[in-house]
Amino acid sequence: MPNKTAKPAAKATVAKPAAAKAPAAKPAAPKAPVAAAPAKTPVAAKPAAKPAAAPKVEEKKVVTQRQGFKANEFVVYPAHGVGQILAIEEQEIAGAKLELFVINFIKDKMTLRVPTAKVANVGMRKLSEPALVKKALETLKGRARVKRTMWSRRAQEYEAKINSGDIVAIAEVVRDLYRSESQPEQSYSERQLYEAALDRLSREIAVVQHSTETEAVKEIEAQLAKSPRRANAKAEAADGEADSDADGDTDDTDGDDTTVADEAA
Incomplete structure (x- = not known):
């Protein structure tokens, strides 16, 4: 007797298109050797800010004779008596020049500065003859x-x-x-x-x-x-x-x- 159970026909298999193969990875280029970072040059410490210089007030210039009076000469200053001229200074104060007699009164332990232009006004004189x-x-x-x-x-x-x-x-x-x-x-x-x-x-x-x-x-x-x-x-x-x-x-x-x-x- 014929086999009644016939086998179903095999299904046709549709072939799937093969997926495109990814291109092979290129070999990595060799890395260039990295140069070692140069050592950092130590930065010199900044010098501390200098204190502001005091404004220049005067400049002294020593002279030897003015108004007929000389350095180291004894004179009479009416208000204080006999004194000795230690020096004759020329000073510049605020842009103006000023000449001064520096007179020392040893006994009184005092030093006096008198403008040379005012010696006549104050009565300063030489020692008596x-x-x-x-x-x-x-x-x-x-x-x-x-x-x-x-x-x-x-x-x-x-x-x-x-x-x-x-x-x-x-x-x-x-x-x-x-x-x-x-x-x-x-x-x-x-x-x-x-x-x-x-x-x-x-x-x-x-x-x-x-x-x-x-x-x-x-x-x-x-x-x-x-x-x-x-x-x-x-x-x-x-x-x-x-x-x-x-x-x-x-x-x-x-x-x-x-x-x-x-x-x-």
Whole structure:
């Protein structure tokens, strides 16, 4: 008998188109050797910012002579007495040139700068000539001249003479305010003015005569002792006391230590 179970016909298989093959990968190009990075050059540390320089104020230029005065010369500055010029400087301040005398006052431990253009105004002068010093010493031998005015007014006149820088005027103050041991003591203000005048006078005499101040003071006091008034001081003091007893008061109306003999002089 025939086989009834017939096998189904085989299905036709449709062939799938073959997928395109990917192109073969190209071999990788050999890598160029990488150069080693150069070592970093150390960076120098930045210098710290310099502090701003102070503005230039002045420039000094030393000169040796101006207005007839020289460096190292002794001069008389009326307000302070005898000093020595240490230098003559030319300074530039804010664009303007200025010449200065640098004066040292050794005894006062002071240095003063005076514009050369103002020496005439302040009365600065050279040391006195020996002949003028002799005249000042002769003045000390004269009679004291005391005005009959209030002490305050006389004190102003004495001070003006001391600060005038005139050696003869200063000698007059020394003469008028000097008191010997036999005379009444001075008041405090009189003593101050006397010592100031004596100091100015003795300093200049010492420099002019190339001696010490102590020697100059002795010479001044020796001249004062030669005054006829000093020689007869005791007699005049006695006469003054007698006049005072007779009148019942003194002629010293302004309350200072001026004696009757002073007023008469």
